[in-house]
Amino acid sequence: MTPALKLCRWFARVKRPMPWRLAPSPYVCWLSEIMMQQTTYSAVLPYYERFLARFPTVEALAAADEQDVLKVWEGLGYYARARNLHKAAKAICSEGVAHWPKGSGEWAEVPGVGPYTAAALASVLDGERAPVVDGNVARVFARVWKMDDVFHKLPARQKLAARLRPLMDARGCVPGDFNQAMMELGALVCTPTNPMCGECPLKADCAARRDGEQSAYPRKAVRRELPVRKATAVVVEDGAGRVLLVENRAGGLLKGLWELPVVEPAVEQVQVFSHFRLELTALRAKTGAVFADPRAVPLSTSTRKVLTACGLL
Numbered sequence: 223m224t225p226a227l228k229l230c231r232w233f234a235r236v237k238r239p240m241p242w243r244l245a246p247s248p249y250v251c252w253l254s255e256i257m258m259q260q261t262t263y264s265a266v267l268p269y270y271e272r273f274l275a276r277f278p279t280v281e282a283l284a285a286a287d288e289q290d291v292l293k294v295w296e297g298l299g300y301y302a303r304a305r306n307l308h309k310a311a312k313a314i315c316s317e318g319v320a321h322w323p324k325g326s327g328e329w330a331e332v333p334g335v336g337p338y339t340a341a342a343l344a345s346v347l348d349g350e351r352a353p354v355v356d357g358n359v360a361r362v363f364a365r366v367w368k369m370d371d372v373f374h375k376l377p378a379r380q381k382l383a384a385r386l387r388p389l390m391d392a393r394g395c396v397p398g399d400f401n402q403a404m405m406e407l408g409a410l411v412c413t414p415t416n417p418m419c420g421e422c423p424l425k426a427d428c429a430a431r432r433d434g435e436q437s438a439y440p441r442k443a444v445r446r447e448l449p450v451r452k453a454t455a456v457v458v459e460d461g462a463g464r465v466l467l468v469e470n471r472a473g474g475l476l477k478g479l480w481e482l483p484v485v486e487p488a489v490e491q492v493q494v495f496s497h498f499r500l501e502l503t504a505l506r507a508k509t510g511a512v513f514a515d516p517r518a519v520p521l522s523t524s525t526r527k528v529l530t531a532c533g534l535l
């Protein structure tokens with residue numbers, strides 16, 4: 223039996239009943255693919271349900287205010303995904319009704335949809351033979367074929383996609399199932415540590431397993447040490463449950479989110495009283511902050527964590 227058929231049959235047996243698999247449509251498949259980027263299924267599920275309850279159709283999403291979209295997304299991180307989803311919904315509904323992309327080429331034109339997501343959507347929705355290469359798939363086939371590439375760069379992913387495409391030509395291979403099977407295998411069986419090779423449908427094909435070298439693949443990229451930035455923020459309450467917050471109107475990752483005002487030390491002042499000496503540090507902020515209900519506006523992750531730790535959320 224070909225590896226593709228082994229994968230598809232294994233997937234039919236073990237696939238998790240994800241809601242978008244039970245009733246697939248362009249809207250739910252697209253939404254789930256965007257939400258699942260950088261995130262696990264269990265983390266995504268409550269957000270997916272909440273998002274769909276608030277915006278049940280792409281038309282409802284297109285008509286929404288961006289602040290409402292960000293608020294429902296709050297906590298899931300990578301907020302550019304929510305902004306792009308909203309922007310794309312407007313484009314898809316620009317003629318009043320939804321016009322969905324067809325095929326990976328058109329999907330790749332949609333804001334926030336990269337080559338991986340385009341392939342996943344085209345294979346599931348249109349049956350296109352477009353292999354997906356995400357981190358899970360790269361891990362599985364780096365091990366199966368003992369590939370020395372480092373897969374966080376696009377050329378290595380394209381090379382793997384080219385190698386996977388002929389597998390999809392096997393008779394009886396359903397492209398959408400093949401792609402989902404590879405991702406499911408990486409998520410459930412061929413995990414980063416301690417892969418469960420005994421349960422793997424590709425165990426007879428896997429070179430890393432044969433040589434006992436599973437932990438050596440995929441090859442790791444050398445990580446650059448991240449620079450450290452320090453900041454001081456202030457929490458000011460008004461007694462009515464509102465907090466001094468400022469909306470990030472600049473471009474970039476946090477655009478549209480509300481944050482605590484960041485302050486800088488301005489002056490140190492010493493004053494001697496009869497019974498004590500006061501050492502006062504004054505902080506200064508240039509900000510358009512206003513008192514706002516932190517439950518009503520979309521908060522950046524760091525602000526949400528601070529307010530939760532302060533008992534204000």
Ligand code: SF4
Binds near residue numbers: 411428429431
């Ligand atoms: S045999 Fe083991 S290492 Fe190879 S693909 Fe399967 S789970 Fe991964």
